[in-house]
Amino acid sequence: MSETRFRNLKNMPSTHLLGTGTPMCAGCGGLEALHEFYDVLGARSVFVNAAGCMTLLAAYPFTPFRGSWLYTAMASAPAGAQGVRDALDILKASGRMPAEDDLDVVVLTGDGAAYGMGLSATSGAIERGLDFIYLCYDNEGYGNTGQQYSGATPHGARTATSLGPQGYAGDKKPLFDIWVAHRPSYVATVIGAEPLDLARKVETAKRLKGPRLFIALSPCPTGWGYDPRETVQIGQLAVKTGVWPLKEYVDGRVTHTKVPRERLPVEEYLERQGRYAHLFAPQRDDVAIAAIQATVDAYWANVDRDEAHSPQSRRPR
Amino acid sequence: MSRQLLTGNGAAAWGARLAEVDYVPAFPITPQTEIIEALGGWIDRGEMAGRMVTLESEHSMITAAGAAAATGVRVFSATSSQGLLYGMEMLYTVAGWRAPFVLVNVSRGLASPITLEADHNDILAARDAGWLQIHCSTCQEVLDSVLMAYRLAEHPRVRLPAIVNLDGFHLSFTREPVEIPDAGQVRDFLPRFDAGNIRFRASVPESQAVAVLSGATYSYFRYETHLAALEALQAHDAIADEFADRFGRHHPAVDAYRCEDAEYAFVMIGSFATKARDAVDRLREAGWRIGLLRPRLLRPFPESAIRAALAGRRAVAVIDQNLSIGKGGILHAELASALYGVAGAPPILASFIGGLGGRDIAAEEFFEIARILRDAGDSGATPPPRLLFTIDELRETRKLQAIAQVERHELGEQP
Numbered sequence: 001m002s003e004t005r006f007r008n009l010k011n012m013p014s015t016h017l018l019g020t021g022t023p024m025c026a027g028c029g030g031l032e033a034l035h036e037f038y039d040v041l042g043a044r045s046v047f048v049n050a051a052g053c054m055t056l057l058a059a060y061p062f063t064p065f066r067g068s069w070l071y072t073a074m075a076s077a078p079a080g081a082q083g084v085r086d087a088l089d090i091l092k093a094s095g096r097m098p099a100e101d102d103l104d105v106v107v108l109t110g111d112g113a114a115y116g117m118g119l120s121a122t123s124g125a126i127e128r129g130l131d132f133i134y135l136c137y138d139n140e141g142y143g144n145t146g147q148q149y150s151g152a153t154p155h156g157a158r159t160a161t162s163l164g165p166q167g168y169a170g171d172k173k174p175l176f177d178i179w180v181a182h183r184p185s186y187v188a189t190v191i192g193a194e195p196l197d198l199a200r201k202v203e204t205a206k207r208l209k210g211p212r213l214f215i216a217l218s219p220c221p222t223g224w225g226y227d228p229r230e231t232v233q234i235g236q237l238a239v240k241t242g243v244w245p246l247k248e249y250v251d252g253r254v255t256h257t258k259v260p261r262e263r264l265p266v267e268e269y270l271e272r273q274g275r276y277a278h279l280f281a282p283q284r285d286d287v288a289i290a291a292i293q294a295t296v297d298a299y300w301a302n303v304d305r306d307e308a309h310s311p312q313s314r315r316p317r
Numbered sequence: 318m319s320r321q322l323l324t325g326n327g328a329a330a331w332g333a334r335l336a337e338v339d340y341v342p343a344f345p346i347t348p349q350t351e352i353i354e355a356l357g358g359w360i361d362r363g364e365m366a367g368r369m370v371t372l373e374s375e376h377s378m379i380t381a382a383g384a385a386a387a388t389g390v391r392v393f394s395a396t397s398s399q400g401l402l403y404g405m406e407m408l409y410t411v412a413g414w415r416a417p418f419v420l421v422n423v424s425r426g427l428a429s430p431i432t433l434e435a436d437h438n439d440i441l442a443a444r445d446a447g448w449l450q451i452h453c454s455t456c457q458e459v460l461d462s463v464l465m466a467y468r469l470a471e472h473p474r475v476r477l478p479a480i481v482n483l484d485g486f487h488l489s490f491t492r493e494p495v496e497i498p499d500a501g502q503v504r505d506f507l508p509r510f511d512a513g514n515i516r517f518r519a520s521v522p523e524s525q526a527v528a529v530l531s532g533a534t535y536s537y538f539r540y541e542t543h544l545a546a547l548e549a550l551q552a553h554d555a556i557a558d559e560f561a562d563r564f565g566r567h568h569p570a571v572d573a574y575r576c577e578d579a580e581y582a583f584v585m586i587g588s589f590a591t592k593a594r595d596a597v598d599r600l601r602e603a604g605w606r607i608g609l610l611r612p613r614l615l616r617p618f619p620e621s622a623i624r625a626a627l628a629g630r631r632a633v634a635v636i637d638q639n640l641s642i643g644k645g646g647i648l649h650a651e652l653a654s655a656l657y658g659v660a661g662a663p664p665i666l667a668s669f670i671g672g673l674g675g676r677d678i679a680a681e682e683f684f685e686i687a688r689i690l691r692d693a694g695d696s697g698a699t700p701p702p703r704l705l706f707t708i709d710e711l712r713e714t715r716k717l718q719a720i721a722q723v724e725r726h727e728l729g730e731q732p
Contacts, residue, residue, distance in 0.1 A: 044519040058524050058527040060527050060529045060530070060534055061527075065522070067519075068525075069524040070384060070526055071527060071528065072384070072407075073376075073410055075406075076376050076377045076380035076407065078377075079376075079377030079381045080383075080384040082372070083340075083380065083383065083385035083392075084388050086340055086370060087385035087389065087390040088517070089368075094339075096389075102519060103518070103519050120373055120374065121380075124377060
């Protein structure tokens with residue numbers, strides 16, 4: 001691992017690139033992550049967007065981006081990135097554009113596009129070795145349309161289309177693993193509540209070429225049912241309970257970048273969100289809570305076993 | 318210039334090669350594949366500059382094509398039928414980006430039932446998408462139209478993507494003698510794409526295709542796109558004249574064949590129009606005053622040229638190689654809207670549907686249509702729409718059904 005310029009919070013950019021006054025909801029965890037991401041990435045970039053909450057960031061004639069933007073459609077933002085990247089390469093190679101006018105091409109989508117409709121286009125872009133960055137803000141449901149369940153919705157969560165007593169019956173799709181199986185240059189999970197970890201990962205990705213993909217768990221006050229001021233705290237709890245493992249895939253290896261030593265019980269994360277309220281009232285559903293805890297414990301048991309043998313494990317950062 | 322036997326697909330590929338396209342996002346589909354195989358082969362062998370990328374779907378292909386055009390390079394792509402429909406969302410989307418490029422569609426009937434041969438329901442489904450549409454009837458016209466389509470699409474007052482349509486099998490796989498113009502001569506007619514402010518550059522940040530939040534803003538951009546498409550009518554005439562000067566072949570927006578003194582006219586698009594042309598020759602020999610009107614440009618719709626060409630005719634038959642289920646022929650409705658209430662418009666505008674899924678339209682059927690036109694002209698009554706289908710075809714279909722019944726019976730299933 002090369003030297004990071006982000007050793008502590010004092011090293012973080014003190015001015016922000018993304019403008020204020022966007023139409024995102026108060027306390028949007030996705031916007032929090034995007035701010036941090038953009039500060040490190042920089043404005044020499046073009047964001048290729050798919051339909052989702054953040055499509056409304058650029059609403060004619062305003063944009064919070066200092067750099068460029070192209071809205072495509074829900075399913076094909078990675079293909080839009082392919083067209084822009086290829087065209088920039090053609091223009092550079094033929095001397096029609098100076099190299100200093102080049103841009104980082106960034107796909108920006110929610111989980112609805114990333115886990116579902118756009119997965120085929122992402123798979124294609126990775127298999128073609130496209131030189132691009134993908135940022136998925138994952139609020140675990142179709143948030144822009146009122147939080148119906150998506151392929152990213154976790155087991156047990158109540159959504160606008162899983163209102164039964166057990167919440168969502170399925171399990172969150174392992175998108176990190178699906179992306180990693182394609183052997184891209186870089187994959188990472190991040191969260192806005194851990195800005196240093198996020199900044200270091202964007203810094204790493206910027207040094208690489210090829211497909212580089214991020215999933216940012218994005219606490220969503222409106223979709224998850226909590227007060228907007230709790231976004232950071234809920235994000236930190238997602239990490240401390242082990243519900244959202246922070247990890248990265250680089251050079252053929254997955255490494256956990258922030259391992260909670262003493263994992264807090266998952267219920268400390270669950271009980272603060274309206275989407276899990278049915279697990280606690282009118283009476284406590286110990287079986288369901290234990291099942292979620294067991295899934296998290298099983299995940300970390302595997303991590304401990306796999307990374308115990310890795311020379312890079314638990315590296316200090 | 319050289320003269321070669323080329324398929325319609327080969328002619329389309331030559332058009333893209335001579336246009337010196339920078340970028341070819343592709344996805345294979347029958348009967349289009351020869352186009353992308355030819356281009357891929359030339360690029361791989363270094364005979365043509367440019368980059369080709371195979372996407373994972375037509376939806377992605379059209380997205381990548383539009384995105385590359387929006388970055389400022391010259392883009393070519395090709396598809397057909399189901400592929401055009403799979404990319405339909407993006408056809409509408411990229412037209413609004415106002416980034417010009419050319420897409421060749423090789424027409425093929427749409428599922429269901431799934432089939433391979435040509436009709437025009439695929440391309441006409443894209444009618445309202447905001448693309449310019451040019452319809453070809455010969456292989457030469459395919460090559461020429463690709464070159465003209467770039468001039469039209471990239472015209473500063475137009476800036477819209479264009480589709481050049483040719484019929485699957487009947488043109489795509491049929492070899493005809495085609496004149497391939499010299500590269501230098503083409504370069505004079507079609508210089509390198511001057512993208513102007515269509516670009517993404519670090520030094521000039523640009524937001525493209527952003528959302529709008531009011532009906533008024535939405536209407537503004539939709540009207541702008543519509544008015545730009547209408548600009549292409551005038552632009553087309555000038556480009557067609559210049560093309561004729563440089564290459565000796567004139568491709569007007571509306572091709573009128575033997576219409577000068579005609580009492581009757583067929584109206585058709587695409588390769589089957591050559592069958593109508595042959596029927597016109599034979600009817601003329603038999604003393605008929607009949608002609609053929611073939612709109613090449615369908616979007617923008619050359620209304621005034623069509624009105625002028627049909628003014629004063631006794632009766633006109635629109636032969637649609639498509640079917641709007643529950644309505645009828647799409648071209649017929651377009652013609653009716655252009656002619657209704659116009660002084661001198663033909664009193665009879667009859668509708669015929671034929672050639673679906675590659676079904677032939679026989680010379681005898683054109684003769685029959687001519688007879689129906691004459692009777693209608695005499696009586697003044699518009700005949701009901703006709704779906705062309707013969708007793709023999711019904712008998713052959715019944716035979717297939719009988720075989721299916723016998724086989725089902727053999728397998729012991731209930732009929």
